Amino acid sequence: MYVDPMRTTVEIDDVHRAELLKLAAERGEKGFSSLIREALDLYMRQHRARRDAVAKALLLKGSFGATEADGFEASIRQLRRKWR
Numbered sequence: 001m002y003v004d005p006m007r008t009t010v011e012i013d014d015v016h017r018a019e020l021l022k023l024a025a026e027r028g029e030k031g032f033s034s035l036i037r038e039a040l041d042l043y044m045r046q047h048r049a050r051r052d053a054v055a056k057a058l059l060l061k062g063s064f065g066a067t068e069a070d071g072f073e074a075s076i077r078q079l080r081r082k083w084r
Contacts, residue, residue: 010036 012020020032027034064072 005033005037 020035023035024030024032029035
């Protein structure tokens with residue numbers, strides 16, 4: 001599905017602008033609009049995936065026994081320590 005692009009103003013710092021221009025030049029593009037669109041598409045897909053994962057996890061509420069819940073909680077804590 002193609003939708004006519006809309007022009008808007010986005011404030012970015014000089015470092016991001018320079019990097020975007022560099023990436024665009026490497027791709028043979030004059031501006032960086034396509035890079036911004038790609039970044040937005042990626043962000044939105046990831047956001048939807050996280051939202052869907054949380055919704056699925058919430059459906060499991062109350063379905064674990066105490067031992068399973070403790071193990072699952074420990075796994076989550078371990079993963080969170082590795083995130084950042």
